[in-house]
Amino acid sequence: MTKFKTSLIAVIIMLSGVVTFAQSDSAMIKKIFNEALSNGKSYSNLDYLSNKIGGRLSGSPQAQQAVEWAFKAMKEAGADTVFLQECMVPHWVRGAKESGKAIINSKETKELPIAALGGSIATPAEGITANIVEVIGLNGLETLGKAKIKGKIVFFNEPMDPTVIETFNAYGKAVQQRWGGAMMAAKYGALAVVVRSCTLTQDNFPHTGVMGYSDTIVKIPACCISTNGANWLSNELKKDNNIKFQLQMSCQMLPEERSYNVVGEIRGSEKPNEYIVVGGHLDSWDTGKGANDDGSGVVQSIEVIRIYKALGLKPKRTIRAVAFMNEENGGRGGKKYSLLAKKNNEKHIAAIESDAGSFTPRGFSSDVTPAVKAKLKSWRPLFEPYGVYNFDRDGSGSDINPLKEQGVPCLELMPDSQRYFAYHHTADDIFANVNKRELELGGASMAALIWMISEYGL
Amino acid sequence: MTKFKTSLIAVIIMLSGVVTFAQSDSAMIKKIFNEALSNGKSYSNLDYLSNKIGGRLSGSPQAQQAVEWAFKAMKEAGADTVFLQECMVPHWVRGAKESGKAIINSKETKELPIAALGGSIATPAEGITANIVEVIGLNGLETLGKAKIKGKIVFFNEPMDPTVIETFNAYGKAVQQRWGGAMMAAKYGALAVVVRSCTLTQDNFPHTGVMGYSDTIVKIPACCISTNGANWLSNELKKDNNIKFQLQMSCQMLPEERSYNVVGEIRGSEKPNEYIVVGGHLDSWDTGKGANDDGSGVVQSIEVIRIYKALGLKPKRTIRAVAFMNEENGGRGGKKYSLLAKKNNEKHIAAIESDAGSFTPRGFSSDVTPAVKAKLKSWRPLFEPYGVYNFDRDGSGSDINPLKEQGVPCLELMPDSQRYFAYHHTADDIFANVNKRELELGGASMAALIWMISEYGL
Numbered sequence: 001m002t003k004f005k006t007s008l009i010a011v012i013i014m015l016s017g018v019v020t021f022a023q024s025d026s027a028m029i030k031k032i033f034n035e036a037l038s039n040g041k042s043y044s045n046l047d048y049l050s051n052k053i054g055g056r057l058s059g060s061p062q063a064q065q066a067v068e069w070a071f072k073a074m075k076e077a078g079a080d081t082v083f084l085q086e087c088m089v090p091h092w093v094r095g096a097k098e099s100g101k102a103i104i105n106s107k108e109t110k111e112l113p114i115a116a117l118g119g120s121i122a123t124p125a126e127g128i129t130a131n132i133v134e135v136i137g138l139n140g141l142e143t144l145g146k147a148k149i150k151g152k153i154v155f156f157n158e159p160m161d162p163t164v165i166e167t168f169n170a171y172g173k174a175v176q177q178r179w180g181g182a183m184m185a186a187k188y189g190a191l192a193v194v195v196r197s198c199t200l201t202q203d204n205f206p207h208t209g210v211m212g213y214s215d216t217i218v219k220i221p222a223c224c225i226s227t228n229g230a231n232w233l234s235n236e237l238k239k240d241n242n243i244k245f246q247l248q249m250s251c252q253m254l255p256e257e258r259s260y261n262v263v264g265e266i267r268g269s270e271k272p273n274e275y276i277v278v279g280g281h282l283d284s285w286d287t288g289k290g291a292n293d294d295g296s297g298v299v300q301s302i303e304v305i306r307i308y309k310a311l312g313l314k315p316k317r318t319i320r321a322v323a324f325m326n327e328e329n330g331g332r333g334g335k336k337y338s339l340l341a342k343k344n345n346e347k348h349i350a351a352i353e354s355d356a357g358s359f360t361p362r363g364f365s366s367d368v369t370p371a372v373k374a375k376l377k378s379w380r381p382l383f384e385p386y387g388v389y390n391f392d393r394d395g396s397g398s399d400i401n402p403l404k405e406q407g408v409p410c411l412e413l414m415p416d417s418q419r420y421f422a423y424h425h426t427a428d429d430i431f432a433n434v435n436k437r438e439l440e441l442g443g444a445s446m447a448a449l450i451w452m453i454s455e456y457g458l
Numbered sequence: 459m460t461k462f463k464t465s466l467i468a469v470i471i472m473l474s475g476v477v478t479f480a481q482s483d484s485a486m487i488k489k490i491f492n493e494a495l496s497n498g499k500s501y502s503n504l505d506y507l508s509n510k511i512g513g514r515l516s517g518s519p520q521a522q523q524a525v526e527w528a529f530k531a532m533k534e535a536g537a538d539t540v541f542l543q544e545c546m547v548p549h550w551v552r553g554a555k556e557s558g559k560a561i562i563n564s565k566e567t568k569e570l571p572i573a574a575l576g577g578s579i580a581t582p583a584e585g586i587t588a589n590i591v592e593v594i595g596l597n598g599l600e601t602l603g604k605a606k607i608k609g610k611i612v613f614f615n616e617p618m619d620p621t622v623i624e625t626f627n628a629y630g631k632a633v634q635q636r637w638g639g640a641m642m643a644a645k646y647g648a649l650a651v652v653v654r655s656c657t658l659t660q661d662n663f664p665h666t667g668v669m670g671y672s673d674t675i676v677k678i679p680a681c682c683i684s685t686n687g688a689n690w691l692s693n694e695l696k697k698d699n700n701i702k703f704q705l706q707m708s709c710q711m712l713p714e715e716r717s718y719n720v721v722g723e724i725r726g727s728e729k730p731n732e733y734i735v736v737g738g739h740l741d742s743w744d745t746g747k748g749a750n751d752d753g754s755g756v757v758q759s760i761e762v763i764r765i766y767k768a769l770g771l772k773p774k775r776t777i778r779a780v781a782f783m784n785e786e787n788g789g790r791g792g793k794k795y796s797l798l799a800k801k802n803n804e805k806h807i808a809a810i811e812s813d814a815g816s817f818t819p820r821g822f823s824s825d826v827t828p829a830v831k832a833k834l835k836s837w838r839p840l841f842e843p844y845g846v847y848n849f850d851r852d853g854s855g856s857d858i859n860p861l862k863e864q865g866v867p868c869l870e871l872m873p874d875s876q877r878y879f880a881y882h883h884t885a886d887d888i889f890a891n892v893n894k895r896e897l898e899l900g901g902a903s904m905a906a907l908i909w910m911i912s913e914y915g916l
Contacts, residue, residue: 201894419896
């Protein structure tokens with residue numbers, strides 16, 4: 001039904017003679033894509049960020065290097081001004097010791113691929129050794145009951161649903177046990193939690209990510225386990241429900257550190273006090289190199305600036321490329337940006353984030369009014385020649401969420417999502433898993449959409 | 459303008475109340491995708507074909523192994539009948555010696571990454587050593603003129619155009635120098651040709667592929683050179699136009715071999731004498747493992763059979779999965795299939811090929827009448843939830859081209875094309891460059907479209 005309605009609205013707009021774009025816009029968008037695909041710098045920028053700096057969790061020396069690099073890269077892209085926005089960030093470190101072993105019949109041990117979840121407390125130095133019980137998702141705790149959980153390690157083993165086409169939706173469901181598992185299991189008297197990695201791939205990588213604690217619930221250590229490891233453990237538990245698990249982790253939360261968002265700006269030619277934000281996040285998990293999450297989004301945002309400057313475009317509104325700090329485990333950069341925008345009374349007419357990987361773009365999701373959504377969709381014919389066809393979906397990035405709460409129309413680049421969770425938060429989030437053209441098409445799509453927003457408003 | 463017209467047609471169809479599908483079709487398609495994504499066998503089949511059999515050029519022992527494997531795989535998928543269609547195929551072999559060297563100042567030599575083009579004759583054992591001249595595309599020969607070409611090696615260096623979004627279109631242009639280069643250059647008195655690899659990636663892989671000779675033109679040896687090698691050579695030639703090139707190749711054409719198409723069939727429940735073909739090609743270039751070209755298409759076609767059988771579906775029309783032989787250098791399998799279809803008076807109502815890689819599907823191109831195209835497009839709402847939205851483009855696969863000439867509506871699965879030419883015809887066309895979900899979505903898309911065609915005709 002939705003489809004029918006959608007098409008009718010589109011035709012009504014067309015028949016009513018409302019022209020929401022001009023022939024020249026189509027030519028401009030072609031120029032933007034040609035520039036990105038012929039002279040793009042996003043790929044070499046990402047090479048540097050991933051391979052010379054590498055993983056850069058908030059508070060780390062690498063995160064600081066990334067700030068300095070982004071400042072320089074935005075300058076080189078030709079931004080009129082580049083500035084920093086200071087924010088304090090959590091500083092969690094993984095530590096040297098990290099191991100998980102299954103112990104069968106009190107003698108046979110098997111080392112399993114685990115990694116501490118971001119924010120977890122350490123185990124005692126000698127580790128925690130206890131019986132392990134499997135549950136499926138947070139609801140599995142209630143099913144099993146306190147008597148069977150108390151004094152044990154809980155193994156959350158809900159897989160991501162492979163039949164969900166948009167993988168972020170499957171992630172959204174499965175990730176709840178990662179975020180809430182330690183808090184919930186602690187209420188049932190668990191000693192620690194081991195959480196199945198959020199991925200649709202059967203592999204040996206633990207997929208880390210942030211987890212939550214509450215001040216009113218006892219804190220217990222939490223790690224993730226690779227899907228292959230989880231499948232093995234689950235099978236073993238079917239044969240023998242007396243398996244013990246030994247978890248040792250030396251991770252810790254250090255005092256907060258000073259860090260920064262990096263902002264590069266092209267001043268608007270007609271309405272310089274109206275801002276359009278395009279951004280990604282500069283921090284990444286420490287396990288990999290942060291190539292797809294979210295080096296891509298950062299270099300694509302910087303590329304928007306470079307494309308405009310290379311083509312000599314003079315946008316009517318001010319464009320800001322923002323490399324946000326601390327998306328992964330705190331969102332402090334996003335909050336700070338929004339706070340300053342409010343304090344400085346800056347009128348933001350749109351914010352676009354790229355934080356869903358470097359893959360071929362398919363569209364833009366958005367959290368906007370129906371009228372704005374209709375306007376975005378009226379531009380679809382301009383984007384379809386580039387494979388960017390979907391303007392229907394709701395949603396936007398987490399760094400710009402605080403802007404959304406101020407009423408700013410927020411969007412997110414929507415790349416093909418099939419490969420994202422193969423690499424997500426693992427040691428395999430590396431530059432080699434980024435395709436140059438796919439990355440460039442994403443940057444060009446954002447540059448093109450920003451052109452339209454800058455020309456016509458939203 | 460096209461967009462306006464298209465949308466108007468769509469609405470006229472909708473307003474006129476013509477319902478071209480039912481609610482139950484949507485549920486059936488969901489079942490098909492769920493089965494592919496939950497219990498799919500295409501990925502493990504491709505693992506076997508790529509890694510246990512490997513590269514399988516027509517006439518090779520591996521091609522014969524692939525025939526035997528495909529027969530077995532179709533049986534295992536549950537085909538009602540599986541049979542072979544014999545055809546004679548060319549048998550070209552690369553030979554042990556294959557090298558290309560630039561010689562600067564008659565002393566400094568640099569080995570370059572080259573590979574014989576498929577079908578090329580050998581050089582004399584001692585090689586061909588001559589001055590090398592660069593031209594851009596076939597037209598470059600005329601620009602340079604016979605006097606500057608005679609007695610030399612011609613270096614065709616037209617790159618694929620990176621600004622063309624659909625990479626197959628860029629390929630279609632650049633590949634002309636690969637196919638026709640040796641014939642055309644020989645007319646100008648060239649001794650051999652070195653052709654820039656058809657890819658948008660800057661890498662060290664020579665990308666082979668078929669080349670042509672004419673009985674009326676002297677045959678000269680032809681090789682491809684990696685893009686990095688081509689760029690290096692072009693730069694050197696700018697500094698020194700007296701560079702010599704030494705080419706040694708021991709490839710040869712052996713007598714033709716007997717080979718086979720493999721056909722697996724599900725007999726139609728209501729109209730068994732109406733056939734729907736779904737296929738890919740079993741042969742591949744010898745340089746790689748034929749994972750994306752076109753192991754993917756073969757295992758996806760077999761998967762169509764498996765999905766129908768696993769779900770207990772009874773299609774009205776007969777479905778044939780065909781693993782075609784000899785697409786890469788002769789097309790004999792496709793010709794034979796079509797010949798037999800005509801001879802046996804089989805009514806083919808549609809043929810779908812998958813030969814554009816294992817990447818996330820975006821739509822189906824087709825060579826059909828406008829009425830059939832409109833019907834296909836009316837099904838778009840059923841496919842959009844799976845990211846399959848584009849039914850506009852013209853084109854279909856080369857194995858089914860002979861069926862098209864008989865008037866059969868022909869289609870091709872249209873995966874995302876951005877990564878295809880990174881691997882195409884190289885040593886990097888390996889299983890590791892295939893993503894399981896992307897592959898499965900392609901197979902499911904074909905199974906779903908075939909369901910619609912089988913239910914409603916075209």
